[in-house]
Amino acid sequence: MNLHLIAIFFTIFICYSYDFLWRKALQKSKFSDERKSLITEYFKVILQLSVINILLLCGQYIGIFYMENGWIDYMLINVCFIPFLLIYYTLIRIDFSDRNYQTQKWALEKLKADRSEAELKFLKSQYHPHFLFNALNTIYFQIDDNNDEAKKSIEILSDLLRYQLYDIEKDVTLEQEITYLRAYITFQKMRMSQRLKLDIYFDPLLKEQKIHPLLFQPIIENAFKYVGGEYKIKIQLKLENSRIVFTVENTVSSMRQKEHPSTTGIGLSNLVKRLHLLYSGNYDFKYEQVDDLFFVKLILNTI
Incomplete structure (x- = not known):
């Protein structure tokens, strides 16, 4: 009776142990459809099941198991017990695979919906730049010819809007992007205090x-928006080991130092969403505030 009870509890323990182990493994599995990968997976499962024989041998040696018919009992256990566990593994694997498929399908549908929404927002946003672009042309010709500074500001702003209108829907070269950034920085400087100290470096290898x-642009905009204290902004765009590395540092006011970095507004949050859609798995973006210095770093892997 004792030996039978021990065998029953051992069987229950083994079954629940394998169930727990396999479910944990399947939760992390990518469910590859490759035949070679599937064969390797089942080979590992069979190796795991072979541990039962080791436990049986150890149990018989210390006297808690009794194999009356010797190797015949081992054969019966392997022929009956192990195939049932393999069938069970196949069933829970199918269940996890189906859940994974449904999750991926839902994620794909959500991604399509997000992109459709983003395209709709972009189309709506075009009305405003077009209106401003035409309005600026009208204002430009109404300004007195002697007011060169105002005309220069409108020219720069027109170039910025033109870039946003006609180049945003396709990939551009970094040389084009840097030209735009220089114009944008020049425009931002026009409305800033003379005490602003600006340090800019664009790698000549980026073309x-x-x-x-x-x-x-949103990162630079954020720096100009929140710069304070010593009024310093440092902008660098470099090529490092086939990666594009963009860093921006700006000093902040004493009042701004007390705020959490997450209060930088929607600009950086929207940028993170765009990066996830455009460079998923191929970018690294982080920002932090230490005392009076706010630091942003964006790394893009060239693909």
Whole structure:
């Protein structure tokens, strides 16, 4: 009776142990459809099941198991017990695979919906730049010819709007993007205090590499918006080991130092969403505030 009870509890323990182990493994599995990968997976499962024989041998040696018919009992256990566990593994694998498929299908549908929504927002946003672009042309010709500074500001702003209108739907070269960024920085400087200290560096190696447009502009805009204290802004765009590295540092006011970095507004949040859609798995973006310095770093892998 004792030996039978021990065998029953051992069987229950083994079954629940394998169930727990396999479910944990399947939760992390990518469910590859490749035949070679599937064979390797089942080979590992069979190896795991072979542990039962080791436990049986150890149990018989210490006296808690009794194999009356010797190797025949081992054969019966392997022929009956192990195939049932393999069938069980197949059933839970099918269940996890189906859940994974449904999750991926839902994620794909959501991604399509998000992109459709983004395209709709973009089309709506075009009305405003077109209106401003035409309005600026009208204002430009109404300004007195002697007011060169105002005319220069309108020219720069027109170039910025033209870039946003006609180049945003396709990839651009980094040379084009840098030209835009220089114009944008020049325009921002016009409305800033004379005490602003600006340090800018664009790597001359960055020319023909392709990139999605307007990824750096929100970061620069954020720096100009929140700069304070010593009024310092440092902007660098470099090529490092086939990666595009963009960093921006700006000092902040004493009042701004007390705020959490997440209060930078929707600009950086929207940028993260764009990066996830355009460079999923191929970018690294982080920002932090330490005392009076706010730091942003964006790394893009060239693909």
